[in-house]
Amino acid sequence: MTLIDTADDGPTLFLIAGEPSGDALGARLMAAARNLTGDKVRFVGIGGEKMIAEGLVSLFPMGELTLFGVFELLPHLPNLIRRIDQTVSEITRLRPDAVVGIDSPGFTVRVARKVRAASPDIPLIHYVAPTVWAWKPKRAAKYAAIYDHLLAVLPFEPPYFLREGLPCTFVGHSVVEGGAGKGDGTRFRERHGLAPTDRVVAMLPGSRKGEVSRLLPDFRATLEVLRPTHPDLVAVVPTVATVRDRVAAAVADWPVRTLLLEGDADKYDAFDAAEAALAASGTVALELALAGLPTVIAYRLNPVTVALYRRLIRVKYVNLVNLMLDRMLVPELLQQDCRPDRLAAELGRLLDEPEARQMQIDGVAEVARWLGQGGTPPSERAARTILDVIADHRPNDRQAGEQRP
Incomplete structure (x- = not known):
């Protein structure tokens, strides 16, 4: 041609x-x-x-x-x-x-x-x-x-x-031209029939088959740990077509009410409705920052892959928000630290401690400005x-x- x-x-x-x-x-x-x-x-x-x-x-x-x-x-x-x-x-x-x-x-x-x-x-x-x-x-x-x-x-x-x-x-960053930070939480609650007392947490296990396979069991167990002290939790799980069936099968028996979401509009509305998020490391961390949603980052790789990466990688953090701030604002629980008890402790802190939530919200607002938001x-x-x-x-x-x- x-x-x-x-x-x-x-x-x-x-x-x-x-x-x-x-x-x-x-x-x-x-x-x-x-x-x-x-x-x-x-x-x-x-x-x-x-x-x-x-x-x-x-x-x-x-x-x-x-x-x-x-x-x-x-x-x-x-x-x-x-x-x-x-x-x-x-x-x-x-x-x-x-x-x-x-x-x-x-x-x-x-x-x-x-x-x-x-x-x-x-x-x-x-x-x-x-x-x-x-x-x-x-x-x-x-x-x-x-x-x-x-x-x-x-x-x-x-x-x-x-x-x-x-x-x-x-x-x-082009992520600022998406809909993160422009969602409508009220619309989301009405669409999905959520009660005013329901506490929404966003669970984002990634978009690759390996990611969701490794992280979904830990995410489920994290909700098991949180449920006794947070009985009104509702989990929202945005996903993409390539892993939808795998994610749907995994969340079918989660211990709290769980909504599987597809499409950016519903995802961004969910971000606005949620109080906190548990997410795989990746670009979604920037979307969560733009949405001002306090987050815990989790990730797990094959130990051999990690050993190879550690010989090459020159940075202290995996989350771009932390890299840009040069400090650990958003908790990162990786490899052996990616355990349900640790994940539940950090996510529970964001749900229960207004000071911890506000510290993240203030910090990611600075990152959002650097990325070009507004x-x-x-x-x-x-x-x-x-x-x-x-x-x-x-x-x-x-x-x-x-x-x-």
């Missing part, structure tokens, strides 16, 4: 997303860029349903890049290499005003490296800085050798790249930065203009 030629009345952005989270980021970025340019912008590249709905002409289905793990990847490796070469060829033919890789470094970095060698005057931008603060710090220098600009989603990330000479702009949307900051990078490169482009087809 050959994409349409570049626009004459505005910039052309070649966007590359390789997984659903990147597709969502890309779609928001596209909407913001259209708004900033008065709809005088064209999008080509690789993306999923959300980006296509925003007007992307996709070179091939994004699903071909959504591969996880070495064993899943190996059978597809020849096609992946072919798609990398196809993408580079199309970029060098189109000569877009900028190439923006959205996360998915396994594909986007390889494409960028080849484009840099073939067409060094095309601006290369990467959206979502690699977590060099957590592991593999040498990636900062690798990115500096390839890219013209980096868009960071966490406020403490830019210095890691600036010291390598790579311009890096903090734009904010300010310019991250997608708009990202789009504006990309347009600025294009503007900065245009004087150089004029010198090379006669060489363009």
Whole structure:
């Protein structure tokens, strides 16, 4: 497939997303860029349903890049290499005003490296800085050798790249553009027939099969410990399609009334109705922070995996809220500490001690501001930065203009 030629009345952005989270980021970025340019912008590249709905002409289905793990990847490796070469060829033919890789470094970095060698005057931008603060710090220098600009989603990330000479702009985390912090607890209680005395706790065991299998038994046992002293507890369990059946089977015999939820709207309403949460480590911790919901973080991995990670990981905390604050605000109970008695003690403290609840609420409010809540949307900051990078490169482009087809 050959994409349409570049626009004459505005910039052309070649966007590359390789997984659903990147597709969502890309779609928001596209909407913001259209708004900033008065709809005088064209999008080509690789993306999923959300980006296509925003007007992307996709070179091939994004699903071909959504591969996880070495064993899943190996059978597809020849096609992946072919798609990398196809993408580079199309970029060098189109000569877009900028190439923006959205996360998915396994594909986007390889494409960028080849484009840099073939067409060094095309601006290369990467959206979502690699977590060099957590592991593999040498990636900062690798990115500096390839890219013209980096868009960071966490406020403490830019210095890691600036010291390598790579311009890096903090734009904010896209989680603030979701519905966390905008839920309606009253609506949730009415929809699910909850009594005024019912005390809601959100239980979030993760979205991967391994996570829910390891954590759900501990979550159930935690409720068993709490039930005698908290007889009015109602557990709400947001889940996703990939693990829904597994979660539904596990919560069917939980010791308190349990509501299985699907969809973001019900989840965010539940956050507003809840008094506390017990959650697997992950992006959901940021959603809970934006919702101002006091939380306990739990996680358990295979001991061999943990032993390997401990040799590589360079951070003190697993929760991004704690990392940003550089202190243990949100309790983290990991591995051998992830036990029902410990989980129940921490969750019970949040339910019973107003001071403990307020301390978390105040702390996560600061994190929410850092992430961009209440300010310019991250997608708009990202789009504006990309347009600025294009503007900065245009004087150089004029010198090379006669060489363009």
